[in-house]
Amino acid sequence: MISTLDQRPSIVCGEANPMAPAWTRIVACQQESSNTASYTLQFLDPEQKKNYRFQPGQFNMVYLFGVGEAAISISSDPDKCDSLVHTIRHVGSVTFAMNRLGIGQCVGLRGPFGSSWPLQECRGRDILLVAGGIGIAPLRPAIYQLLKNRDDYGRLILLYGIRSPQDMIFKEEVEGWMDRRDFQVLITVDYPSDEWTGPVGVVTKLLRRVRVDSSRTSVFVCGPRVMNRAAAHSFLSHYVPEDEIFISLERNMRCGVGQCGHCQYGPKFVCKDGPVFSYASVRNLFGKDEV
Amino acid sequence: MKNKVLYTINKSELDKLIGILQRDGYRVVGPTVRDGAITYEEIESVRQLPIGWTDSQSPGRYRLNRRNDDHLFGYVVGPHSLKKFFFPPKQRLFGIKRDGESGYIFEAHQPDPPRYAFLGVRACDLAAVGVQDRVFKQTMAEPYYAKARNDALFIAVNCTEPGGTCFCGSMGTGPRCSEGFDLALTELRTTFTVEVGTNKGRQLIEALEHETTDANTSHLVDLLMDNAAEHMGRTLDTEDLPDILLKNLSHDHWNEVAKRCMSCSNCTFACPTCFCSNVEDSTDLSGNHAERWRTWGSCFTLEFSYHTGGYSRSTPAARYRQWLTHKLANWHEQFGTSGCVGCGRCITWCPVGIDITKEATTIANDVKRSRANQEAKRLEEVGS
Numbered sequence: 001m002i003s004t005l006d007q008r009p010s011i012v013c014g015e016a017n018p019m020a021p022a023w024t025r026i027v028a029c030q031q032e033s034s035n036t037a038s039y040t041l042q043f044l045d046p047e048q049k050k051n052y053r054f055q056p057g058q059f060n061m062v063y064l065f066g067v068g069e070a071a072i073s074i075s076s077d078p079d080k081c082d083s084l085v086h087t088i089r090h091v092g093s094v095t096f097a098m099n100r101l102g103i104g105q106c107v108g109l110r111g112p113f114g115s116s117w118p119l120q121e122c123r124g125r126d127i128l129l130v131a132g133g134i135g136i137a138p139l140r141p142a143i144y145q146l147l148k149n150r151d152d153y154g155r156l157i158l159l160y161g162i163r164s165p166q167d168m169i170f171k172e173e174v175e176g177w178m179d180r181r182d183f184q185v186l187i188t189v190d191y192p193s194d195e196w197t198g199p200v201g202v203v204t205k206l207l208r209r210v211r212v213d214s215s216r217t218s219v220f221v222c223g224p225r226v227m228n229r230a231a232a233h234s235f236l237s238h239y240v241p242e243d244e245i246f247i248s249l250e251r252n253m254r255c256g257v258g259q260c261g262h263c264q265y266g267p268k269f270v271c272k273d274g275p276v277f278s279y280a281s282v283r284n285l286f287g288k289d290e291v
Numbered sequence: 292m293k294n295k296v297l298y299t300i301n302k303s304e305l306d307k308l309i310g311i312l313q314r315d316g317y318r319v320v321g322p323t324v325r326d327g328a329i330t331y332e333e334i335e336s337v338r339q340l341p342i343g344w345t346d347s348q349s350p351g352r353y354r355l356n357r358r359n360d361d362h363l364f365g366y367v368v369g370p371h372s373l374k375k376f377f378f379p380p381k382q383r384l385f386g387i388k389r390d391g392e393s394g395y396i397f398e399a400h401q402p403d404p405p406r407y408a409f410l411g412v413r414a415c416d417l418a419a420v421g422v423q424d425r426v427f428k429q430t431m432a433e434p435y436y437a438k439a440r441n442d443a444l445f446i447a448v449n450c451t452e453p454g455g456t457c458f459c460g461s462m463g464t465g466p467r468c469s470e471g472f473d474l475a476l477t478e479l480r481t482t483f484t485v486e487v488g489t490n491k492g493r494q495l496i497e498a499l500e501h502e503t504t505d506a507n508t509s510h511l512v513d514l515l516m517d518n519a520a521e522h523m524g525r526t527l528d529t530e531d532l533p534d535i536l537l538k539n540l541s542h543d544h545w546n547e548v549a550k551r552c553m554s555c556s557n558c559t560f561a562c563p564t565c566f567c568s569n570v571e572d573s574t575d576l577s578g579n580h581a582e583r584w585r586t587w588g589s590c591f592t593l594e595f596s597y598h599t600g601g602y603s604r605s606t607p608a609a610r611y612r613q614w615l616t617h618k619l620a621n622w623h624e625q626f627g628t629s630g631c632v633g634c635g636r637c638i639t640w641c642p643v644g645i646d647i648t649k650e651a652t653t654i655a656n657d658v659k660r661s662r663a664n665q666e667a668k669r670l671e672e673v674g675s
Contacts, residue, residue: 017401017434019384019570019583023394044394065387065395066574066581091599106394225600252598254570254588259426259433261567261588262595264617265603266537267624288540290609 009053011257012043013110018257021063021108022048027083029103032169036134038075038087039098041107054078055116056141057248057276061256062086062094063108064101070094071253071271073138074112078145087137087169113256115276117142118246122218125244126154128210130231132161132203132223136169138248138275139222143177150182157184157210161203161227164191184210203227204234214239220276222248232279232286242280249275249282266291297477297484297504297512302363304499305483306337308446309410311498317408317444320376322369327355329369331376331409340411341366348455348524348635351644364411364478367454368634372416372563376407377423377439380560384570384583399582404439412447412472414465415457415634419563420445421471425626426566444491447472451515455524456635458648462527464632466519477512484512525635527648528655533620535658536651540612544654549608551643556589558637558645559614564630567595590614611645619651 014020028040043049054060059073070092076085090099101107119142127146131139139158146156158177162168168187178185186206188199199206203223217240221231228247235245251263251270263270266285268277285291312319313335321334324341334340345358346366358365386399420440427436450457450466459465468475473492476483484504487493504512559565569588574581588595591610596603604610622630631647638646 014385015397017384018432019585020397025394063572065389066572066578068572069570089599108395250598250600251603252596254568258429259566259568260570261590264590264613264621266616267621269625284537290604290606291540291613 009055009058009112010051011111011113012048012052014108018110019255021061021069021110024107024109026101026103026105026107032087032171033167035091036087036089036167036169037099038085038169039101039107040076040083040085041109042083043109044106049082052084052112053081054084054112054141056119056145057116057138058112058114059138059256059275060084060086060109060111060113061253062088062098063110064094064097065106065108067097068094069108069110069254071113071256073248073275075137075140076144078141079148087134087140089134110256113271115272115274117220117276118218118278119145122244123152124154124216126213126217127156128212128217128219128235129156129158130161130203130219130221130223130227131158132227133163133167134169135222135224135227135248136160136174139220140170140173142220147177147180147183154216155184155213156182158186159203159206159210160185160187161206161223162187162189164189165193165196186210202230204230207234207238212238212240214241218244218246220246220248225250229286236279242283243278245279246276247279247282247286249277251275295486297486297509298496298501299482299484299504299508300496300499300501301482304501305363307499308495309334309336311495312408312410312444316406318405319408319410321410322364322366324355328353329355329366330371331369331373334410337363340364345452346454348457348639349644350456350638350646351641353639360480362478364448364476365452367450367452367457368413368416368636370561370636370640372561372634372636373409373412373420374423374563374565376409377404377420377436377443378427378433378566378568378587379435380587382435382585384585386580386582388581389579395581398580401435404435404442406442406444407439408444408446410446412445413450413634414447414468415459415462415632416563417445417447417468417471418459418462418464418632419634422564422622422626422628422630422632423566425628426564429626445472445474445488446492446495447475449475449477449512449516449519451477451519453519453523454635454639456638456646457633458523458525458527458635459633460520460523460526461529461648462629462631462633466523467516477515479508479511484508525638525646525648527631527633527651529619529629532651532655533623535655536616536620539654539658540616542654542657544650544657545608545612548611548645548650549606551645552591552607552611553643554591554593554607554610555642556591557640557642558647559589559591560587561636561640562618563634563636564618564632565589590617615647615651618647 024041254260
């Protein structure tokens with residue numbers, strides 16, 4: 001039973017107003033690659049610690065004192081209730097500042113926000129996950145749930161594209177998944193090292209190496225825009241229905257509750273209607289530039 | 292609407308009304324002449340209203356002129372709407388300070404809003420408040436907005452002389468105030484007729500010297516409203532418009548508008564329904580105190596759409612298209628209403644006079660023409 005998926009969790013925020021953060025402490029920190037680290041956070045307030053729940057694919061607004069907020073997906077197991085993990089690539093002002101923090105220091109949080117991967121709805125189906133780079137982070141909670149309830153699903157496949165072998169995050173875990181007989185994991189890199197013996201090239205090229213039964217496959221995609229687009233179109237050409245392709249989108253976000261307007265994507269607010277969309281629901285916008 | 296009971300009050304009663312509102316603890320806000328325009332400001336007496344003034348508005352142009360009478364409300368809307376009172380242009384959301392090991396303590400909160408009584412509000416602005424209600428009260432209530440809004444009192448004025456950029460008639464929001472007011476006035480030569488919208492409004496009219504409006508005067512008000520509806524400065528055919536716009540995101544005209552659009556954001560700030568905002572965080576020099584401020588944002592700026600993957604809308608054409616399609620099309624799906632109330636501010640206050648009614652109509656007409664041509668061709672083929 002996937003207990004955490006029964007209903008959308010309520011949003012935890014600070015006492016001042018919905019735009020004020022609640023406080024968490026970094027209790028563990030794991031370097032994932034040269035520019036990416038995973039931070040395990042625990043709410044300071046016992047009530048918040050007890051009540052905080054999220055669904056795979058959702059995100060938090062992560063606040064650094066005086067620096068600002070960034071929308072970051074949650075990368076931990078939703079069943080692990082006493083803490084949560086954010087896997088952060090240090091690329092912007094907030095995430096760079098995050099790099100300077102260590103265990104014991106405080107980080108603000110508001111969340112969880114947004115839609116989630118449709119794990120309940122996809123029971124009984126083959127699940128094909130496509131991750132590009134840091135895009136593996138919001139898929140990891142789904143992977144935990146899928147593996148935990150492995151018998152409820154058909155075949156389980158992960159196609160994971162990374163820039164170079166050194167950029168792989170969750171390395172040990174991914175290797176563990178590769179050892180499983182009930183989970184097919186394929187990895188491709190753009191820039192191979194001398195030791196790399198696996199596939200080279202864009203992640204959609206991996207599709208040739210797997211069997212996709214379009215009548216019973218649901219696809220979860222999370223990566224850079226170009227990859228999302230290429231992946232969606234590849235699956236469509238494999239006759240996977242539009243409403244069985246799910247994509248997590250990235251936009252500028254300031255509030256998380258559909259009020260600041262930044263994340264608008266046509267009529268959608270990516271923060272509350274997304275970030276996970278079915279291809280069918282964004283069909284008219286997906287191929288359009290500059291929307 | 293036309294059969295509503297009206298009351299008549301003498302114009303001199305208006306000062307008394309302002310006095311009552313002040314006594315009841317309201318901050319009275321009304322139109323007043325400031326910096327060459329009529330803006331909504333806090334007022335204390337009728338004398339501060341733009342008595343005997345009118346405005347002349349056209350794309351990119353706004354001028355005040357003298358009227359040849361002493362009308363108190365003989366003009367239409369200026370650059371400011373009520374938006375700034377419920378959703379301030381710049382507001383501190385919170386202040387916090389470091390507190391050793393236990394993290395941080397909130398030390399400053401969002402302020403409590405004053406109780407506002409708005410005098411001289413037009414139908415389009417009332418409609419705009421209704422539109423913003425849907426934005427700020429859904430999903431997660433914005434506390435300042437919700438409080439300011441719930442406490443506010445509206446004494447509206449029906450427009451009898453629409454301005455050059457007005458098109459509330461097309462958007463179904465005016466010129467007559469139909470909802471959202473406590474009292475709605477229509478200005479005549481020496482009197483106002485008054486329509487009561489709420490119980491609060493009824494208490495106010497009871498406190499003033501009033502009589503029931505006679506049938507002739509009621510009829511006159513109806514005629515004035517009909518006449519106003521027929522004399523809108525602009526029109527916009529909204530039939531099928533959302534569908535036409537959303538199916539023509541690649542229309543050439545978006546690029547044509549972009550050649551003139553300066554991406555200055557004026558339209559979004561003048562617009563009474565535009566709700567986008569930025570959030571800014573900062574610390575003081577000690578590094579121990581931080582604040583979060585929210586400021587009005589605009590989809591016309593480049594950084595508005597910035598994220599790690601780049602800019603979602605890098606060209607002015609994309610940004611204009613976003614604004615117009617949001618306002619006239621996507622708003623319907625998001626909030627069940629158009630985002631445009633037809634106030635005309637974006638037309639008047641655009642420095643280069645870009646006209647939302649004209650740009651939308653250009654695209655719509657072109658699409659309708661080519662649809663008609665296609666249909667004619669099809670029929671011809673069927674016929675032969």
